[in-house]
Amino acid sequence: MDFNDTPKEAEFRIEVRTWLEANAPTESELRDMEPMASSKLWQKRKYDAGWACLRWPKEYGGRGASAIEQVIYSQEEAKIQTPDNVFMIGQGMCAPTMMAWATEEQKREYVPAIASGEKVWCQLFSEPAAGSDLAALTTKAERDGDDWIINGQKIWTSGAHYSDYGVIVLRTDPTVPKHKGLSYFFFDMKSEGVETRPIKQISGASNFNEVYFTNLRVPDTQRLGKVGQGWEVALTTLMNERASIGSGGGGGVNFNRLFKLAQDVNINDKPAIKNDVVREKLANWYVQESGLKFTGHRTLTALSRGELPGPENSIGKLVGAPKSQDMASFGLDLLEQSGAIWDDEYSDFRGLYQTSYMSSPAIRVAGGTDEIMANIIAERVLGLPQEVRVDKGIPFNEIPTSSSVK
Amino acid sequence: MNFEFSDEQKLLKDQASGFLKENCPLVSVRDIVDDDALSYDKTLWAKIGEMGWTSTTIPEEYGGLGCSYLELSVIAEELGRSLAPTPFSSSVYLATEAINVAGSDQQKNTWLPKLATGEIIGCVAVAEAKGQITPASLATESNGSTLSGTKIPVADGDVADFSIVFVRANIGDGASAYIVDLTQSNVERESIRTLDPSRSQAKITFTDANCELLGKEGEGWSLLQKINNTAAVLFAWEQVGGSEHCLEMAKAYALDRIAFGRPIASYQAIKHKLANVYVKNTIAKSNCYYGAWALSTNDKELPVAAASARISAIQAYYFASKENIQVHGGMGFTWEFDCQFFYRRSKQLAVNIGSELVWQDKLISAIELDRAS
Numbered sequence: 008m009d010f011n012d013t014p015k016e017a018e019f020r021i022e023v024r025t026w027l028e029a030n031a032p033t034e035s036e037l038r039d040m041e042p043m044a045s046s047k048l049w050q051k052r053k054y055d056a057g058w059a060c061l062r063w064p065k066e067y068g069g070r071g072a073s074a075i076e077q078v079i080y081s082q083e084e085a086k087i088q089t090p091d092n093v094f095m096i097g098q099g100m101c102a103p104t105m106m107a108w109a110t111e112e113q114k115r116e117y118v119p120a121i122a123s124g125e126k127v128w129c130q131l132f133s134e135p136a137a138g139s140d141l142a143a144l145t146t147k148a149e150r151d152g153d154d155w156i157i158n159g160q161k162i163w164t165s166g167a168h169y170s171d172y173g174v175i176v177l178r179t180d181p182t183v184p185k186h187k188g189l190s191y192f193f194f195d196m197k198s199e200g201v202e203t204r205p206i207k208q209i210s211g212a213s214n215f216n217e218v219y220f221t222n223l224r225v226p227d228t229q230r231l232g233k234v235g236q237g238w239e240v241a242l243t244t245l246m247n248e249r250a251s252i253g254s255g256g257g258g259g260v261n262f263n264r265l266f267k268l269a270q271d272v273n274i275n276d277k278p279a280i281k282n283d284v285v286r287e288k289l290a291n292w293y294v295q296e297s298g299l300k301f302t303g304h305r306t307l308t309a310l311s312r313g314e315l316p317g318p319e320n321s322i323g324k325l326v327g328a329p330k331s332q333d334m335a336s337f338g339l340d341l342l343e344q345s346g347a348i349w350d351d352e353y354s355d356f357r358g359l360y361q362t363s364y365m366s367s368p369a370i371r372v373a374g375g376t377d378e379i380m381a382n383i384i385a386e387r388v389l390g391l392p393q394e395v396r397v398d399k400g401i402p403f404n405e406i407p408t409s410s411s412v413k
Numbered sequence: 414m415n416f417e418f419s420d421e422q423k424l425l426k427d428q429a430s431g432f433l434k435e436n437c438p439l440v441s442v443r444d445i446v447d448d449d450a451l452s453y454d455k456t457l458w459a460k461i462g463e464m465g466w467t468s469t470t471i472p473e474e475y476g477g478l479g480c481s482y483l484e485l486s487v488i489a490e491e492l493g494r495s496l497a498p499t500p501f502s503s504s505v506y507l508a509t510e511a512i513n514v515a516g517s518d519q520q521k522n523t524w525l526p527k528l529a530t531g532e533i534i535g536c537v538a539v540a541e542a543k544g545q546i547t548p549a550s551l552a553t554e555s556n557g558s559t560l561s562g563t564k565i566p567v568a569d570g571d572v573a574d575f576s577i578v579f580v581r582a583n584i585g586d587g588a589s590a591y592i593v594d595l596t597q598s599n600v601e602r603e604s605i606r607t608l609d610p611s612r613s614q615a616k617i618t619f620t621d622a623n624c625e626l627l628g629k630e631g632e633g634w635s636l637l638q639k640i641n642n643t644a645a646v647l648f649a650w651e652q653v654g655g656s657e658h659c660l661e662m663a664k665a666y667a668l669d670r671i672a673f674g675r676p677i678a679s680y681q682a683i684k685h686k687l688a689n690v691y692v693k694n695t696i697a698k699s700n701c702y703y704g705a706w707a708l709s710t711n712d713k714e715l716p717v718a719a720a721s722a723r724i725s726a727i728q729a730y731y732f733a734s735k736e737n738i739q740v741h742g743g744m745g746f747t748w749e750f751d752c753q754f755f756y757r758r759s760k761q762l763a764v765n766i767g768s769e770l771v772w773q774d775k776l777i778s779a780i781e782l783d784r785a786s
Contacts, residue, residue, distance in 0.1 A: 290773035298696030304416040385684035392679040
């Protein structure tokens with residue numbers, strides 16, 4: 008056992024680091040630039056030099072690199088200050104779906120522009136009445152000649168307000184059981200009939216949107232998979248989503264920060280870190296954090312050997328998201344009465360704990376709720392059977408809904 | 414990045430697993446639990462000695478295999494999974510370690526070759542009363558050549574040939590360690606009833622018992638911390654093995670048991686419970702990897718790594734063993750079912766070298782020390 012790179016990996020790491028040091032955008036370069044413009048500038052520079060979307064085939068804008076090379080690149084880029092990545096959904100979910108299901112011509116036309124950051128994509132799956140039960144979606148597509156006409160509403164669409172394209176799952180046949188009546192499309196977000204409205208979140212930010220469709224026309228050529236095969240295509244997207252959301256988020260509260268805070272504030276005139284309850288809580292979070300970190304190392308080892316990682320990495324979001332929330336909450340407790348302040352001027356650590364407290368609930372829901380993640384572990388890792396479903400085999404338009412049973 | 418056991422180590426694990434399936438089925442654990450006269454499985458212990466497991470980390474010059482703690486880790490995981498009713502942890506993780514770390518050449522020559530073959534059993538005697546043991550709370554005393562006092566409980570003290578006994582010292586760290594031959598007439602010992610009868614414990618009374626200093630006077634407590642760090646990692650591997658066994662049992666039962674017309678494994682209440690067991694087991698196992706790595710490289714992070722492994726493994730095993738009973742319903746609470754053995758063992762392992770509370774405090778202390786330097 009050792010934590011070191013193999014000689015080949017070490018060589019690759021140096022190559023990455025050398026390129027990043029020479030090419031990462033400087034502060035002066037980015038001054039006065041809009042966030043989107045600086046993101047695009049950095050992405051294009053990576054693309055031009057062959058450092059975008061490393062694992063993708065070269066013909067679609069990638070580098071044809073191995074999984075471990077992708078990991079090494081990400082580790083190195085994370086060490087330096089670079090513009091925010093607004094391309095994660097397009098690159099992490101939409102492009103892999105396009106590569107798996109689009110025609111060769113479409114792949115060559117659309118995928119490289121995702122790698123280069125020229126086009127931003129979003130994913131339109133969830134609806135007000137179709138979240139965890141995604142296949143219950145009702146936004147419909149009706150055939151009209153060579154086109155489909157789309158009406159309905161999507162929700163929780165991250166980045167819809169700045170996206171150029173979207174991937175979408177739609178109900179094309181309500182008379183068959185729900186998973187069988189769906190079809191999958193990609194479309195131009197700037198088309199007529201698309202209206203995007205930001206959703207104000209409890210954190211005060213607006214990262215995602217409601218998107219309304221009124222007689223939006225999408226050509227049949229932009230359908231991925233067969234009519235009625237939409238669920239299968241959507242699973243390609245979702246598998247990639249879980250891989251890319253991982254355990255992240257929560258606004259940057261971690262053991263190190265909480266440990267330092269416990270050294271800085273007092274309980275009964277002694278540093279909080281000397282309080283036994285504080286020590287117990289910190290110890291429990293430390294072992295969770297190190298457990299996740301070393302679970303990641305086990306996954307990396309498999310990748311490094313060119314093997315498929317085991318199922319252990321599936322615990323990341325289920326452990327990480329509630330942990331972030333609990334740690335943020337405890338950080339506020341340690342701040343005592345000043346924990347109530349959320350003000351740029353008066354908050355300690357620029358409101359880190361307040362921000363995290365108010366944004367971490369989203370991480371427990373996004374990309375699969377805690378409960379869905381537990382189901383996934385139970386079903387796919389442990390092999391337990393699915394819950395009995397009362398809607399199985401029933402035509403979609405005969406299944407009771409929240410509004411029909413009222 | 415190579416954060417995985419080698420192919421040879423994996424092979425050893427498979428061999429250990431196969432050997433224990435054949436030689437230590439749960440029915441043999443039950444035999445020990447059901448018969449008050451039996452302290453451990455002597456046949457299994459003899460075979461374990463023949464396999465050379467007791468000699469794993471003992472240097473070759475003292476008759477051992479001179480392997481690393483990674484080999485011992487994979488063996489520990491399988492011993493824990495099978496609930497092997499033997500004095501392995503006391504003799505190998507603790508007594509052998511203590512002599513290997515602090516023994517003189519002569520002491521090593523006297524004890525290690527026999528520990529290596531398993532022909533003698535060692536143990537460690539620390540506790541004397543309820544609550545956390547500290548040097549100041551020790552009543553056992555020594556004049557340098559004899560010692561007197563009472564130790565309770567001493568894991569495997571009723572079957573061991575010798576013990577490392579920790580006594581109060583007025584210098585240094587407040588404690589000294591002595592090697593004491595338990596077969597001498599100045600030692601009186603009795604088996605005591607325990608929470609986990611598959612692991613024996615004793616009350617030992619020393620009355621001017623002959624003893625031999627191990628290491629230096631007043632350095633006993635540091636020695637104990639050092640061997641406990643090693644033992645913590647190996648105990649944690651045993652705990653992870655046990656936790657995984659609980660998950661397998663609970664899963665098998667949940668798939669088999671029908672309620673309201675379907676397997677209970679299809680209810681989310683059960684699925685989420687088992688998913689949580691899997692999560693805790695995985696966290697513990699990954700920390701065990703970290704512990705095994707730190708132990709095998711004697712890294713300065715060992716105190717942090719050992720505590721992380723121990724805390725998460727204590728938590729995982731407690732959770733897995735209690736929820737295994739819960740999934741089995743009323744049957745899980747019957748003597749007839751095997752769930753009880755894991756529940757018992759989880760607590761035996763959890764308190765044997767210091768409880769979760771003690772190790773949580775140790776972990777934060779180790780981090781404080783690390784950050785201060």
